[in-house]
Amino acid sequence: xxxxxxxKILAAHAGLPEVKAGQLIEADLDLVLGNDVTAPVAIGxxxxxxxxxxxxxxxxxxxxxxxxxxxxxxxxELYKCVKDFAKExxxxxxxxxxxxxxxxxxLPEKGLVVAGDVVIxxxxxxxxxxxxxxxxxxxxxxxxxxxxxxxxxxxKVPSAIRFNLTGKPAKWVSGKDVILxxxxxxxxxxxxxxxxxxxxxxxxxxxxxxxxxxxxxAIEAGGKNGIFPVDDLAIEYMKEHSTKEFTxxxxxxxxxxxxxxxxxxxxxxxxxxxxxxPENTKTIDEVGEVVIDQVVIGSCTNGRIDDMRIAAKVLxxxxxxxxxxxxxxxxxxxxxxxxxxxxxxxxxxxxxxxVSTPTCGxxxxxxMGILAKGERAVATTNRNxxxxxxxxxxxVYLSSPAVAAASxxxxxxxxxxxxxx
Amino acid sequence: MEAKGxxxxxxxxxxxxxxxxxxxxxxxxxxxxxxxxxEDIDVDFVKNVKEGDIIVADKNFGCGSSREHAPLSxxxxxxxxxxxxxxxxxxxxxxxxxxxPIIECPEAAKGIEAGDIVKVDFDSxxxxxxxxxxxxxxxxxxxxxxxxxKAEGLINYINNK
Numbered sequence: 001x002x003x004x005x006x007x008k009i010l011a012a013h014a015g016l017p018e019v020k021a022g023q024l025i026e027a028d029l030d031l032v033l034g035n036d037v038t039a040p041v042a043i044g045x046x047x048x049x050x051x052x053x054x055x056x057x058x059x060x061x062x063x064x065x066x067x068x069x070x071x072x073x074x075x076x077e078l079y080k081c082v083k084d085f086a087k088e089x090x091x092x093x094x095x096x097x098x099x100x101x102x103x104x105x106x107l108p109e110k111g112l113v114v115a116g117d118v119v120i121x122x123x124x125x126x127x128x129x130x131x132x133x134x135x136x137x138x139x140x141x142x143x144x145x146x147x148x149x150x151x152x153x154x155x156k157v158p159s160a161i162r163f164n165l166t167g168k169p170a171k172w173v174s175g176k177d178v179i180l181x182x183x184x185x186x187x188x189x190x191x192x193x194x195x196x197x198x199x200x201x202x203x204x205x206x207x208x209x210x211x212x213x214x215x216x217x218a219i220e221a222g223g224k225n226g227i228f229p230v231d232d233l234a235i236e237y238m239k240e241h242s243t244k245e246f247t248x249x250x251x252x253x254x255x256x257x258x259x260x261x262x263x264x265x266x267x268x269x270x271x272x273x274x275x276x277x278p279e280n281t282k283t284i285d286e287v288g289e290v291v292i293d294q295v296v297i298g299s300c301t302n303g304r305i306d307d308m309r310i311a312a313k314v315l316x317x318x319x320x321x322x323x324x325x326x327x328x329x330x331x332x333x334x335x336x337x338x339x340x341x342x343x344x345x346x347x348x349x350x351x352x353x354x355v356s357t358p359t360c361g362x363x364x365x366x367x368m369g370i371l372a373k374g375e376r377a378v379a380t381t382n383r384n385x386x387x388x389x390x391x392x393x394x395x396v397y398l399s400s401p402a403v404a405a406a407s408x409x410x411x412x413x414x415x416x417x418x419x420x421x
Numbered sequence: 422m423e424a425k426g427x428x429x430x431x432x433x434x435x436x437x438x439x440x441x442x443x444x445x446x447x448x449x450x451x452x453x454x455x456x457x458x459x460e461d462i463d464v465d466f467v468k469n470v471k472e473g474d475i476i477v478a479d480k481n482f483g484c485g486s487s488r489e490h491a492p493l494s495x496x497x498x499x500x501x502x503x504x505x506x507x508x509x510x511x512x513x514x515x516x517x518x519x520x521x522p523i524i525e526c527p528e529a530a531k532g533i534e535a536g537d538i539v540k541v542d543f544d545s546x547x548x549x550x551x552x553x554x555x556x557x558x559x560x561x562x563x564x565x566x567x568x569x570x571k572a573e574g575l576i577n578y579i580n581n582k
Contacts, residue, residue, distance in 0.1 A: 024565050041449045046574050069446060074447035124487040124511055138514035140489035142575050150579065152563070188434055189481040193510050222481060224510055277434060364443040364486070385438040385485060387461040392442075395460055 033121030036064035041141035055151035063103040101332025104128035130227035131211035160195040165202030167266035175210025184281030189204025189264035191223035238249035245398025270381035273398035302380035303331025314405035321411035322353035424475035424501035426473035436485035451497035483512025526559035
């Protein structure tokens with residue numbers, strides 16, 4: 001029986017000729033990731049182990065991006081814990097405030113992940129790197145500790161769901177709309193324990209930033225990982241950003257899938273997930289009148305250059321509605337700088353937006369944009385759980401950058417078409 | 422090895438943001454975290470939970486973030502076992518890795534109510550609802566995971582290897 005892309009990558013890293021769904025394996029890791037919230041717990045666990053040092057100082061990435069720039073004294077202690085550990089262990093890929101970015105935008109940009117890699121990260125959105133044809137998945141701090149010490153992790157080989165994407169998406173439909181549509185279709189546990197493999201002629205119309213947004217949210221369907229085949233666009237991206245050698249794995253023709261879906265991208269509309277689950281989706285035509293207090297444009301899902309460009313295109317020459325706060329945070333310093341060079345930041349500031357240094361802050365209700373009781377936000381982030389962005393009685397609506405920017409202008413959930421775009 | 426206690430019952434998709442909200446994650450200490458466990462969906466949980474109590478929930482328990490603070494806060498609050506129809510995969514892994522007993526059993530999730538006294542035998546996977554006089558067979562762990570649980574977590578398991 002054939003193997004899926006994910007199964008082939010796992011087999012190669014376990015030193016096995018083949019693996020089957022359900023099999024327990026131990027795989028070699030190409031990269032172990034942690035942030036300022038999860039790494040301190042992992043560092044504490046690693047100290048309990050009978051090891052003197054990390055398995056490889058070049059294969060660990062420590063990215064303090066959650067409560068940074070340090071939001072309070074306790075967060076500053078977490079940051080310092082990560083910093084001291086990085087220094088002690090001479091970690092190559094530790095990123096100080098000012099050079100740091102949101103981890104899942106930063107690592108591909110820095111060329112630290114390429115096709116064929118196996119990556120674990122103590123952050124659930126580690127599944128993002130599947131856009132490059134890597135196997136990557138979120139784990140907890142104890143797994144991170146074990147990974148840092150041994151360079152290995154145990155996995156149950158996942159079965160897979162195949163999403164055959166066809167057609168070309170319409171003007172304002174992005175990767176975010178595609179993944180929200182899929183989560184709306186299969187539910188927040190629709191891909192539980194499984195891989196989500198995205199294939200088909202339609203992927204040629206999805207930019208790398210579209211694909212990163214899609215694999216990023218595989219976890220919101222319960223998936224173990226999301227993955228794309230490696231095409232010319234992905235190869236071009238890796239050559240531009242990385243000097244690492246990459247390996248392209250293709251699914252066997254007779255690979256087995258638990259389920260298969262065909263999705264016509266040309267039929268999709270901008271899509272919004274209503275509170276309090278990413279599966280509560282409606283198309284922009286079905287949203288009705290939802291008045292908002294805040295807009296957040298950024299995050300590991302939608303803080304990349306394409307996202308900044310789309311938001312700026314909508315906000316160009318327009319103003320954020322009176323009484324609405326619009327916060328834009330490019331995901332990395334390179335994206336921030338490019339946004340300045342392209343004049344996007346000027347557009348945001350002239351429109352009345354706050355522009356922030358890269359941080360996960362508002363997405364998880366950490367800092368830099370917290371909601372009061374009863375307030376509503378449209379956000380290009382990935383979760384709209386109860387209390388996610390602040391008070392347990394606040395609400396988060398998930399959307400693409402185009403819908404978020406248009407909503408900032410009208411003060412209610414709106415598509416760009418409402419602005420005549 | 423067994424657990425016995427009074428049940429706290431929750432529905433589908435209990436996410437890690439409600440198990441332990443991010444606003445408390447600036448402290449990694451499990452006992453501190455436990456002071457806020459479940460507070461966004463059940464403000465009384467922390468007040469009422471006693472050593473040995475059991476959480477029973479429907480599908481996809483622990484979905485969302487990979488924060489190990491979630492199972493750590495549940496364990497530190499005194500909970501002896503979580504029974505659910507299904508668990509989200511990162512939570513499942515984390516619970517095993519830190520030695521919080523969990524067990525998947527759709528029938529038990531349906532047949533147990535808040536306040537019931539429930540006993541779980543981890544060796545056999547049997548779940549007894551002593552209040553209602555019913556019993557359920559939960560899914561036993563594969564041998565590999567049993568070894569991690571017996572070692573009381575992944576770190577000890579690796580240290581012992």
